[in-house]
Amino acid sequence: MAKRDxxxxxxxxxxxxxxxARRMGPDGLTQHSLAAVKLEHFPDDDSSHLTRPxxxxxxxxxxxVHIQAQQGLVxxxxxxxxxxxxxxxKREAGAGKDWLTIHTDYLHITPDKEIARTHKAVTIKTPAAxxxxxxxxxxxRTQAVKLLSRVKGHYEKPKH
Numbered sequence: 829m830a831k832r833d834x835x836x837x838x839x840x841x842x843x844x845x846x847x848x849a850r851r852m853g854p855d856g857l858t859q860h861s862l863a864a865v866k867l868e869h870f871p872d873d874d875s876s877h878l879t880r881p882x883x884x885x886x887x888x889x890x891x892x893v894h895i896q897a898q899q900g901l902v903x904x905x906x907x908x909x910x911x912x913x914x915x916x917x918k919r920e921a922g923a924g925k926d927w928l929t930i931h932t933d934y935l936h937i938t939p940d941k942e943i944a945r946t947h948k949a950v951t952i953k954t955p956a957a958x959x960x961x962x963x964x965x966x967x968x969r970t971q972a973v974k975l976l977s978r979v980k981g982h983y984e985k986p987k988h
Contacts, residue, residue, distance in 0.1 A: 840868040840877075847878070851939070860885045860939050862909070864900065874904030881911060885942060885968055891922035893968055895935065895944070911935040917944065917966070925971065929953045930964070942968035950975075957983045 847867040853859045864878040878900035885893040898913035917930035931951045937944045944966040952959040952973065963976025 838870055838872050841871045843868040857888065858886050862902075867902075876902040878902065881909075883909065883911075883937065883939070885939070887968075889923060890968070890971070891920040891925055891927075894918045894920075895937065897935070907938060907940065909937045909939060911937070915946075926955045930966070932964070944968070947976075956985065957981060 844867045845865070847864045848861065849863075850861040851859045861884050862878075862881060863883075864881045866879040868877045868879075869875075870877065879898075881895075881897055881900035883895040885895075895911060895915065895917050897911035897915040900912070901910040902908070903910075912934050915930075915932045915935045917928075917932075917935070919925070919928040921927040929952070932946050932948050934948045935944055935946050945964065947963050950961050950964045952961075952964075959975070959979065959981040961975035961977065961979040965974040965976070966972075967974075
């Protein structure tokens with residue numbers, strides 16, 4: 829018989845407005861940060877739901893990568909972050925790389941591994957290319973983007 833003490837309900841036990849958190853590396857520098865207009869914590873599954881999350885991956889050798897969306901979810905252990913609705917990824921130009929933007933409706937990131945994945949449609953733009961695909965894996969450590977299916981692209985040689 830189900831308990832009637834409310835323990836099976838999915839209600840927030842606390843929330844934070846203007847949420848901001850940062851993960852520091854052993855060198856004391858910021859590895860990544862996560863901000864949101866609102867964070868709501870749910871005790872039944874220990875998840876945290878985010879309103880308008882903004883994640884930034886930082887590394888002294890690479891340009892920053894920003895991820896924004898309308899909604900997000902952080903797993904109970906904090907090791908997985910899921911972005912939904914109007915997801916935009918922006919890699920700034922720098923360190924010999926052009927800027928890059930990615931648009932999708934869903935993105936799953938593992939911040940400590942610097943991996944982002946989606947099984948949904950993606951649109952990738954750079955100064956010289958426009959690429960669409962279904963499914964993507966982005967490795968921020970290697971800067972490699974793997975497109976999974978239905979890849980279409982248009983490339984224009986940059987003018988110097």
